[in-house]
Amino acid sequence: xxxxxxxxxxxPPQDWRRxxxxxxxxxxxxxxxxxxxxxxxxVGGFLAMLIRAExxxxxxxxxxxxxxxxxxxxxxxxxHATIMIFLWLIPALGGFANFLIPLMIGAEDxxxxxxxxxxxxxxxxxAVILLSSFLFGAPGAGWTAYPPLSLQSPVxxxxxxxxxxxxxxxxxxxxxxxxxxxxxSLNFLTTIWEMRxxxxxxxxxxxxxxxxxxxxxxxxxxxxxxxxALILLGxxxxxxxxxxxxxxxxxxxxxxxxxxxxxxxxxxxxxLPAFGMISEILPVHARxxxxxxxxxxxxxxxxxxxxxxxxxxxxxxxGTPEWLRIFFMITSMIIAVPTGIKVFSWLATIWGGxxxxxxxxxxxxxxxxxxxxxxxxxxxxxxxPVDIHVHDTYFVVAHLHYVLxxxxxxxxxxxxYHWFPKMTGRFLNEFWGxxxxxxxxxxxxxxxLPMHKLGLMGMPRRVANYDPAFVDLNMIVSVGGxxxxxxxxxxxxxxxxxxxxxxxxxxxxWQGLTLEWTTASxxxxxxxxxxxxxxxxxxxxxxxxxxxxxVNH
Amino acid sequence: xxxxxxxxxxxxxxxxxxxxxxxYGTNGGWLLPVEGSTEAALIDQLFRAMLVxxxxxFLGVQGTILYSAFAFGKKKGDETDAxxxxxxxxxxxxxxAVPSALVLWLSVYSYDVTNQVVAVGASxxxxxxxxxxxxxxxxxxxxxxxxxxxxxxxxxxWTFQYPGxxxxxxxxxxxxxxxxxxxxxxxxxxxxFWVPQFRLKQDVIxxxxxxxKFTATTPGEYPLVCAELCGAYHGxxxxxxxxxxPAEFDRWAETELGIKTAQQTQxxxxxx
Numbered sequence: 001x002x003x004x005x006x007x008x009x010x011x012p013p014q015d016w017r018r019x020x021x022x023x024x025x026x027x028x029x030x031x032x033x034x035x036x037x038x039x040x041x042x043v044g045g046f047l048a049m050l051i052r053a054e055x056x057x058x059x060x061x062x063x064x065x066x067x068x069x070x071x072x073x074x075x076x077x078x079x080h081a082t083i084m085i086f087l088w089l090i091p092a093l094g095g096f097a098n099f100l101i102p103l104m105i106g107a108e109d110x111x112x113x114x115x116x117x118x119x120x121x122x123x124x125x126x127a128v129i130l131l132s133s134f135l136f137g138a139p140g141a142g143w144t145a146y147p148p149l150s151l152q153s154p155v156x157x158x159x160x161x162x163x164x165x166x167x168x169x170x171x172x173x174x175x176x177x178x179x180x181x182x183x184x185s186l187n188f189l190t191t192i193w194e195m196r197x198x199x200x201x202x203x204x205x206x207x208x209x210x211x212x213x214x215x216x217x218x219x220x221x222x223x224x225x226x227x228x229a230l231i232l233l234g235x236x237x238x239x240x241x242x243x244x245x246x247x248x249x250x251x252x253x254x255x256x257x258x259x260x261x262x263x264x265x266x267x268x269x270x271x272l273p274a275f276g277m278i279s280e281i282l283p284v285h286a287r288x289x290x291x292x293x294x295x296x297x298x299x300x301x302x303x304x305x306x307x308x309x310x311x312x313x314x315x316x317x318x319g320t321p322e323w324l325r326i327f328f329m330i331t332s333m334i335i336a337v338p339t340g341i342k343v344f345s346w347l348a349t350i351w352g353g354x355x356x357x358x359x360x361x362x363x364x365x366x367x368x369x370x371x372x373x374x375x376x377x378x379x380x381x382x383x384x385p386v387d388i389h390v391h392d393t394y395f396v397v398a399h400l401h402y403v404l405x406x407x408x409x410x411x412x413x414x415x416x417y418h419w420f421p422k423m424t425g426r427f428l429n430e431f432w433g434x435x436x437x438x439x440x441x442x443x444x445x446x447x448x449l450p451m452h453k454l455g456l457m458g459m460p461r462r463v464a465n466y467d468p469a470f471v472d473l474n475m476i477v478s479v480g481g482x483x484x485x486x487x488x489x490x491x492x493x494x495x496x497x498x499x500x501x502x503x504x505x506x507x508x509x510w511q512g513l514t515l516e517w518t519t520a521s522x523x524x525x526x527x528x529x530x531x532x533x534x535x536x537x538x539x540x541x542x543x544x545x546x547x548x549x550x551v552n553h
Numbered sequence: 554x555x556x557x558x559x560x561x562x563x564x565x566x567x568x569x570x571x572x573x574x575x576x577y578g579t580n581g582g583w584l585l586p587v588e589g590s591t592e593a594a595l596i597d598q599l600f601r602a603m604l605v606x607x608x609x610x611f612l613g614v615q616g617t618i619l620y621s622a623f624a625f626g627k628k629k630g631d632e633t634d635a636x637x638x639x640x641x642x643x644x645x646x647x648x649x650a651v652p653s654a655l656v657l658w659l660s661v662y663s664y665d666v667t668n669q670v671v672a673v674g675a676s677x678x679x680x681x682x683x684x685x686x687x688x689x690x691x692x693x694x695x696x697x698x699x700x701x702x703x704x705x706x707x708x709x710x711w712t713f714q715y716p717g718x719x720x721x722x723x724x725x726x727x728x729x730x731x732x733x734x735x736x737x738x739x740x741x742x743x744x745x746f747w748v749p750q751f752r753l754k755q756d757v758i759x760x761x762x763x764x765x766k767f768t769a770t771t772p773g774e775y776p777l778v779c780a781e782l783c784g785a786y787h788g789x790x791x792x793x794x795x796x797x798x799p800a801e802f803d804r805w806a807e808t809e810l811g812i813k814t815a816q817q818t819q820x821x822x823x824x825x
Contacts, residue, residue: 060788071785142782148759149742149783246760252743253758287627287634292645317745317754317780319763322671326664333656337649344648347617353635354627365618372614376607379656383603383663385596385670389752392745392780456584458749460780463788467776542637 022121024113025525029120030099031423034416036120037092040127042492044083045485047076052447052481055474060464070464071154075138075166077462079130082143082170085266086177087127089408093273094119094184096415097212099423101188103516103523104206106197106532111190115183122180130173136165142462144259145170145230147244147252151237164237171234178223178230181269185219188212197515199534203297206514206538207290210297211276214304218265218272222308226262229255253318260311268307270404271371272300274411275342278364281418282346284512285361286353289539292345299338306335316387325384332382339375343368358510359433363414366441370406374399377452392462395455401448413440413491420498421505425521428502432494439487446480514538570612578605589750589775589796591768592670596752599666606655670753671766699766700727700818704737706744706757708783709790717812724809725777726795727769728802728818735765745781748794754780769796 018028019035054062054073063073098116102109110116133139141150145167153161192209202210232243233255242248244255275296283290290296312320312328320328346368355361377399380386390396413436420428450473455461459470466474508517513536519528536543581604588594625635703714705721712721727733737746737757746765747754750773755765779790797805799818806812 069785070788074782074785074787140785144782146743146782152742152784246758250760252760286625289637289639291638292640295640295645295649317756319756319758319761322667326667329663329667330660333660334653336656337652340652341645341649343614345645347614347621348638348641348644350621350625351617352638353621353625354631354633355621355625356627357622365622369615369618372611376610379659380600380603380607383599383659385663385666385752386600386603388670388754389596389600389749391754392747392782453584457586458747458776458778460747460778460788462782464785465788467791539639540637542634545633546636 022117024109024117026098026102026110026113026116027423027523027527029116030095030097032120033091033095033098033123036123036127037088037095040083040087041092042488043131044080044088045488047080047083049481049485050076051080052478054464055466056478058466058468058471058474063464071140072138073464074140074142074462075134078139078142078170079133082130082174083127084404085143085270086174086181087123087130089270089404089412090177090181090266091123092412093215093270093408094181096208096277096412096419097184097188097215097273100208100419100516101191101212102195103422103519103527104209104514105192105195105200106515106528106534107191107195108527110187111195112187116187119180119183119187122176122183126173126176126180129169129176133166133169133173136169137162139166139170141167144256144263145233146259147233147236147250147255148246150233151245167237168234171230171237175227175230178227181219182223185216185223189216189220192216197532197534203294204534204537205297206276207279207293207296207300208273208276211272211279211300214300215269215272218269218304218307222262222265222269225258226266229258229262232258253315253320256315256318257312260314261308264311264314265304265307267400267403268303270408272303274367274408275300277411277415277418278346278367279342280512280514281360281364281414282349283539283541284418284510285356285358285364286350287356287511287541288349288353289537289541290345291348291351292341293539295341296345299341302338303335306331306338310335313382313387316384317391329382329384333379336375336379336382343372343375356510358417359428359430359437360414360417360510362434362437363410363417366437367407367410367414370402370410370441370444374402374404374406377402390455392460393455394451394459394461397461398448398451398455401451405448406444410440413437416495418510419516420495421509422516422521422523424499424502425505426498426502427505427509428498429494432490436487436491436494439483439490443480443483443485443487447477447484448480450476450480513540566616570616571609574605574608574612577608578602587750587771587773587775588752589748589769589771589773590752591770593750593752594770595666595669599662602662603659606659699732699734701734701736702727704735704746704757705740706737706746706779707740708742709779709786711746711777711779711790711792715806715810715812718810720810722810723792724795725792726797726802726805728799728822729769729772729796730799730822731818732766732768737763737765742783743781744779744783744790747778747780748775749778750775751794756781769794772796772798 019032050063060070060073063076064070065072137154150167153164156162192213235241236243236245242250244250244252246252279290279296310328310332312324313332316325381399417428417433454470454473459466505521507520515532518532578601581601585597588597701716705712712723713725714721737755739757739759741759744757745754746757751767753765753767755763757763773796775794777792777794779787783790799822803818
């Protein structure tokens with residue numbers, strides 16, 4: 001009997017226990033990353049709703065202790081941001097990278113499978129340590145942890161300074177998660193560079209691999225700087241050194257430079273893989289080649305490189321010298337060019353296509369639509385005079401959520417609807433997928449659009465109480481926030497149900513052309529039964545149907 | 554639809570998008586609070602220019618997505634792919650060159666506004682080391698006509714020290730039309746001085762003096778907001794800035810602070 005790829009579907013399902021073990025199969029690790037980070041996303045989202053509950057009124061009255069001290073509020077938004085960055089977006093996108101890279105380049109596994117498993121297994125302890133800080137007085141200095149605020153010890157009821165347990169746990173957690181991210185990137189970089197099948201030159205690589213190449217370079221070069229900064233901060237906190245503590249001659253602004261040297265590139269760590277996934281998803285569901293393949297690949301690399309010389313745009317009001325502000329303004333603005341190239345290329349990709357409105361495609365088109373808003377407000381923030389007004393306000397909160405939610409989270413959802421059949425061998429329910437999309441889209445815009453005006457009008461970020469004039473807009477924002485919370489419910493139920501009982505998927509449910517679709521769903525342990533062969537480029541849609549078409553490669 | 558009609562519709566749509574964007578951008582005032590300083594006027598003009606450009610791009614992109622969604626949906630039963638179009642060099646050059654030109658123009662424009670708004674080294678960072686803040690003195694290179702106020706920030710409030718007075722007062726009043734210099738220090742953590750109506754913000758950093766310069770234009774009472782997370786009661790670290798007519802300010806300085814220096818306001822303004 002000839003073995004067809006679909007015949008793998010008859011094999012018994014893989015044992016669920018492997019997902020709880022130190023497994024070195026990249027596919028298992030990818031799913032471990034995705035599920036773990038999604039659970040933490042729900043935790044972070046719950047914290048976000050606590051924030052929105054607090055901000056429904058102008059006074060601090062929800063997240064306060066008996067004395068009316070809103071320290072807990074600061075802890076909640078600090079942990080919210082830390083989770084969403086280090087425990088949701090970075091590992092979730094890393095999960096896709098783990099699952100997809102070897103499949104897309106025709107490899108059996110990652111270059112270093114054990115390091116890969118180690119990188120994942122650093123996430124759960126990191127999460128537990130971070131969340132346990134709530135038991136000891138959560139860190140309240142924001143995810144940026146600027147000294148000297150982050151160095152101030154909490155005081156107990158009698159005014160006696162206590163050991164800064166919350167802050168210490170935060171530092172340990174972020175250092176562990178940063179290390180995990182470095183290990184992961186080492187694997188991605190080596191795998192993409194060394195393990196492509198023979199026929200696949202770099203210009204035949206799927207764009208997701210290009211974006212992960214760029215991302216890995218950032219992770220490997222920038223994350224150690226954050227780790228260094230946090231170790232120095234920890235020494236100031238625990239050993240009484242004065243690297244950053246002005247009492248004793250330290251320089252608090254130096255910390256900001258070191259922090260943002262990582263944390264601005266970190267934004268690209270969270271958005272470049274999303275760009276890559278969108279570049280994969282749009283052509284498949286629009287049935288058209290990606291428009292401007294090389295331009296998109298090169299723009300990923302240029303964003304990664306430019307990303308290293310824009311960090312001080314977070315510090316335009318920090319007493320940064322004039323010439324530096326101008327330098328960082330110009331570099332930051334230039335990033336809009338490669339980003340714009342991507343957006344316009346995506347638009348040209350769907351233009352004239354034969355669009356199939358799957359849930360994956362809705363989220364991908366929603367991504368382009370929402371990300372543009374974040375990109376435009378980003379250019380405004382790059383401009384020194386405008387930034388001086390809106391820095392540290394809700395305008396920035398709006399901007400970053402349009403990029404990281406309207407951008408990255410939409411892309412993660414698009415990716416899940418797109419690759420769920422490959423990962424599990426089953427389809428997600430499309431009806432509930434669309435309900436999920438529209439709830440998310442509406443909730444998202446209700447929640448984050450009004451924030452632009454709040455910031456411009458004068459509402460600073462990270463506050464538990466604010467000018468009562470802003471109550472009405474904050475109420476709309478909160479309603480949107482709760483709607484966003486509700487929007488995850490159809491997805492969670494859909495994913496859990498479909499994983500067990502969803503309609504079975506063939507090897508190539510969307511008629512995609514990248515290599516991961518040439519193997520069974522889910523793929524066998526060794527990924528490909530026979531060594532895969534490249535028969536066409538990753539985006540050569542339409543060539544079979546239009547053999548006479550003039551192709552402009 | 555033939556090619557000519559298609560082009561005409563395209564051009565008309567483009568012009569309509571530009572017209573709507575210019576209208577929306579130049580009427581973006583509802584997004585911002587009152588313009589309370591000369592600096593605010595400059596910054597708002599830049600903001601409106603960016604709002605016009607952003608609106609054009611926003612409408613263009615969203616319009617393209619919506620149009621594609623309606624025009625290029627898969628027809629029932631059609632399982633074929635679309636025409637294989639991999640790129641178009643002219644188009645790609647166009648959407649690289651135009652945004653490049655736009656951001657360069659915006660950079661130059663922003664640079665120009667920055668120079669007018671903060672040209673006095675208001676950004677601080679003047680190589681001032683830890684010893685400086687202990688000596689609260691007016692170190693900015695002033696011409697003598699400005700009102701120089703020392704601003705002291707600490708968890709969770711603002712105090713102000715006027716020239717000729719040793720007293721720290723909890724009320725900030727400035728005269729309309731006279732340039733004000735702030736020398737700002739923090740006693741504990743980083744704070745940020747922000748008056749939304751002035752469109753100006755500057756971090757106040759322990760261990761150094763940071764500066765801010767502005768000229769208030771519109772009498773009134775404006776919020777002074779701490780914009781840098783400074784602890785549990787950060788949101789409550791709000792105060793007010795009162796912009797007075799010069800004569801009124803002089804009277805206040807004399808009666809409340811017991812100083813005559815502020816008398817200069819009326820004279821100084823008369824000299825201009």
